[in-house]
Amino acid sequence: AKQHPPFPPGPPPRLLVGNFRDLPTKLPWLTYTEWGLQYGNLVHANALGQHIFIVNSVKTANELFEKRSHIYSDRPVIPMIELMEWDFNVGLMPLGDRWRQHRRMFQQHFRRDLSRNYRPVQMKKAHQLLQGLLESPQDFRELLKTVAAASIMATVYGYDVKPSNDRFVALSENAVQKLSESFFPGAVAVNTFPILRYLPSWMPGAGFQRFAAECRQITQEMRQAPFDFVKQNIRDGVDSKSVVAKLLGASQARGRSDDEVIQEMAATAYAAGADTTVSILGSFFLAMAVHPDVQKKAQIEIDTIVGPHRLPEFEDRPSLPFVEALFREVFRWRPVLPLGVAHATTADDIYNGYFIPKGATVIANIWAMTRDESIYSEPDRFSPDRFFTADGMLNSDDTVLSFGFGRRICVGRHNADAIVWAAIVSVLSTFNIAPAKDANGNEIEIDANYSDGLVSHAQAFACSITPRSNTAKNLVQATEVSDM
Numbered sequence: 001a002k003q004h005p006p007f008p009p010g011p012p013p014r015l016l017v018g019n020f021r022d023l024p025t026k027l028p029w030l031t032y033t034e035w036g037l038q039y040g041n042l043v044h045a046n047a048l049g050q051h052i053f054i055v056n057s058v059k060t061a062n063e064l065f066e067k068r069s070h071i072y073s074d075r076p077v078i079p080m081i082e083l084m085e086w087d088f089n090v091g092l093m094p095l096g097d098r099w100r101q102h103r104r105m106f107q108q109h110f111r112r113d114l115s116r117n118y119r120p121v122q123m124k125k126a127h128q129l130l131q132g133l134l135e136s137p138q139d140f141r142e143l144l145k146t147v148a149a150a151s152i153m154a155t156v157y158g159y160d161v162k163p164s165n166d167r168f169v170a171l172s173e174n175a176v177q178k179l180s181e182s183f184f185p186g187a188v189a190v191n192t193f194p195i196l197r198y199l200p201s202w203m204p205g206a207g208f209q210r211f212a213a214e215c216r217q218i219t220q221e222m223r224q225a226p227f228d229f230v231k232q233n234i235r236d237g238v239d240s241k242s243v244v245a246k247l248l249g250a251s252q253a254r255g256r257s258d259d260e261v262i263q264e265m266a267a268t269a270y271a272a273g274a275d276t277t278v279s280i281l282g283s284f285f286l287a288m289a290v291h292p293d294v295q296k297k298a299q300i301e302i303d304t305i306v307g308p309h310r311l312p313e314f315e316d317r318p319s320l321p322f323v324e325a326l327f328r329e330v331f332r333w334r335p336v337l338p339l340g341v342a343h344a345t346t347a348d349d350i351y352n353g354y355f356i357p358k359g360a361t362v363i364a365n366i367w368a369m370t371r372d373e374s375i376y377s378e379p380d381r382f383s384p385d386r387f388f389t390a391d392g393m394l395n396s397d398d399t400v401l402s403f404g405f406g407r408r409i410c411v412g413r414h415n416a417d418a419i420v421w422a423a424i425v426s427v428l429s430t431f432n433i434a435p436a437k438d439a440n441g442n443e444i445e446i447d448a449n450y451s452d453g454l455v456s457h458a459q460a461f462a463c464s465i466t467p468r469s470n471t472a473k474n475l476v477q478a479t480e481v482s483d484m
Ligand code: HEM
Pocket: 090, 091, 092, 093, 103, 106, 110, 268, 269, 270, 272, 273, 274, 276, 277, 280, 336, 337, 340, 341, 342, 343, 364, 402, 403, 404, 405, 406, 407, 408, 409, 410, 411, 412, 413, 415, 416, 420
């Protein structure tokens, strides 16, 4: 074998299995962050011959994923994804023409300037969230799922999701659920290190083949059903604005039939955008329930700028710096995908004298980056004030690390940014979020544990959600009337 520079430091490998047994299966980002403190900003591990690199600082992430994006933009191969026919998802695709075509299609409809077109519909969905909170505040978690699904379905398919038991949402949830089930057994290690799927003992048997066949059928239906809905609407002359309608129009104008790619792209928007949005909004509710002082400060800002007679609009955003800082802090405090989505290398590389081979899995430990004490003092504390300069101006730290890096950076981020801001500002302006009380009137302490998995969620917690005032209540009710 040819000589190469050393690998970066990491936990000492064992005979044959390497670090396989060191790989954490519970909240792995915490262990990786400890490894970072012990070994450095770039940690090397080796599981059964697969090289894994963990990037623990923003600086190293920028050096590798951004400046050397020509090397660090592939995805690790996941054979089971293909078996289930989930490989239509651009986020899981290896680099190549197919990825480029899909990514371009997303780009064309979700880039920053065009994302503005979706704002009215997103604000409307945020207002529907308010109506839901008024009617059944105890169901807020379900309502967050609805607002996330509804904003994407409206944008992509021009489809208005029903408040409950919506058939397209059920189809997609089912398919996404199957996808995450497929990550078992050994869930987290497998999510993070897809190569482990090659392990003979984990090789799926006939049961798995049946499971895969079932998945294929569901994902097929998930792509087809809402797509047919759009086609029907186009024939009826009632949809020209949804992403799918526009893509179909453009492809027809070029005399092409791109139905399949369009279906795939649309279904991916849901798979990538719904659960992630639910997670960040859940963290917002949690943060507000435990930090009444922060909530109050944001509400005072909104009251001062927007006044009591209307709800906030996107145009208010630049005038609401504290809400902006709060928005940034939610994303920092609880990054949605604490380990991002794994990248892979397409060539050998040397960084700071260390060797990173072609085909390695490279993980952005976003959790560690958001806990970096040299940038964020007392990182576990929820404090929007950290985003202000000494003279009270919003600072320039506006990169949302939660959206990932380089050529693979979240292609829906402008859309996500808008719906999350719209929901946050709308809720703050009209509701108070507080811990729930028990029968004796004592506050129930909130247990803020987070789930494992690619997308991490706050586990169920109770909170009290009440209108801030009668005026606020009236405003919420009034939006309902105008939507009818
Ligand atoms: C709060 C909401 C969201 C978060 C936190 C989030 C986060 C992420 C992250 C971490 C990645 C991987 C980046 C990397 O590889 O470095 C990603 C990729 C992606 N996201 Fe998002 N996302 C969100 C919402 C959305 C929405 C609403 C859409 C669609 C409209 C979307 C579409 C995608 C797609 C298609 C990819 C794959 C890109 C590729 O591999 O080339 N995301 N997202």
